[in-house]
Amino acid sequence: MKIITVANNKGGVGKTMQCYQLACHLAHKGHKVLAIDLDSQANLSSTFCVQIERTLIPEWLIGDVAFEDILVPSQGKGSLHQNISLIPASRHLANLSKLLIMSEGEIRKNAGRKERLLKKRLDLEIVRAKFEYIVIDTPPMLGDELIMSLVASNRILIPTQAQDYSIDGLEELMDTFEIIKETENPDLEFAIIPSMVNPRRKIEKQRMEELSQMFKITPAVRNLVQMQESISTKKPICAMGKKSNGHQDYEALWTYLEL
Ligand SMILES: Nc1ncnc2c1ncn2[C@@H]1O[C@H](COP(=O)(O)OP(=O)(O)OP(=O)(O)O)[C@@H](O)[C@H]1O
Ligand SMILES: [Mg+2]
Numbered sequence: 001m002k003i004i005t006v007a008n009n010k011g012g013v014g015k016t017m018q019c020y021q022l023a024c025h026l027a028h029k030g031h032k033v034l035a036i037d038l039d040s041q042a043n044l045s046s047t048f049c050v051q052i053e054r055t056l057i058p059e060w061l062i063g064d065v066a067f068e069d070i071l072v073p074s075q076g077k078g079s080l081h082q083n084i085s086l087i088p089a090s091r092h093l094a095n096l097s098k099l100l101i102m103s104e105g106e107i108r109k110n111a112g113r114k115e116r117l118l119k120k121r122l123d124l125e126i127v128r129a130k131f132e133y134i135v136i137d138t139p140p141m142l143g144d145e146l147i148m149s150l151v152a153s154n155r156i157l158i159p160t161q162a163q164d165y166s167i168d169g170l171e172e173l174m175d176t177f178e179i180i181k182e183t184e185n186p187d188l189e190f191a192i193i194p195s196m197v198n199p200r201r202k203i204e205k206q207r208m209e210e211l212s213q214m215f216k217i218t219p220a221v222r223n224l225v226q227m228q229e230s231i232s233t234k235k236p237i238c239a240m241g242k243k244s245n246g247h248q249d250y251e252a253l254w255t256y257l258e259l
Contacts, residue, residue: 001134006136007156008159019137026132032132034127038148042090050075052072055092058092062100063106068126085131096144115151117148118149118152119152151180156191158190162194163207192217193218219256
């Protein structure tokens with residue numbers, strides 16, 4: 001079982017897009033996929049057509065609710081969705097950090113440190129037997145959700161826009177990555193994915209070059225209307241024609257990442 005987190009503390013860089021397309025791509029290939037929405041905006045949940053009143057993620061993490069009881073099948077149309085289950089979010093997840101502080105004693109008894117909570121909940125035979133891949137969407141901040149996901153994951157995918165502020169923000173995320181790697185998860189790998197790229201803009205091309213001098217970067221995903229349509233019509237890029245630009249960008253990306 002491989003666990004992949006999509007993260008960037010900067011907002012609106014295409015995290016949820018990447019998560020949705022990756023989960024659908026893996027499911028389309030026949031893999032059993034669990035998508036976890038750790039963002040209180042619940043964008044990933046709604047893209048899988050799942051809306052819930054109140055998420056039970058905090059209770060599940062603390063240990064009061066069982067894994068089977070928070071799983072929801074994807075409600076998306078098309079046969080690939082039969083391979084996707086979801087742990088959905090709701091606005092209530094914004095209270096996660098507060099709830100974790102309130103349950104500190106219980107957490108210490110059961111999992112040791114709160115950073116390890118998600119790893120502990122996923123590192124179970126019942127999870128491994130059901131899923132080959134877990135894809136996690138995270139909120140745009142360096143909070144408990146992101147830290148927990150990094151501790152639990154094999155890989156972190158970092159969509160990044162080729163703009164000044166995005167590149168500046170990356171340093172903070174990479175510092176966190178290094179700390180987690182040194183202290184909790186030595187095998188954690190990362191990949192920086194240029195996201196929503198407009199290759200015709202000179203300034204973006206220049207920023208991409210700067211980015212590639214700082215880090216090894218993957219093939220880019222372009223800024224395409226088709227991507228927005230994919231989300232609004234809830235039709236993943238892998239279900240679109242092979243000749244489409246979006247399909248080609250994602251195929252190149254998944255091939256590069258060996259996914
Ligand atoms: N490659 C792309 N081309 C065009 N539009 C895109 C692309 N990727 C994402 N978008 C659009 O950009 C917006 C932000 O994307 P998305 O919601 O995936 O970002 P995010 O990083 O998850 O945001 P947040 O930090 O708020 O969770 C959405 O409207 C999405 O449809
Ligand atoms: Mg998002």
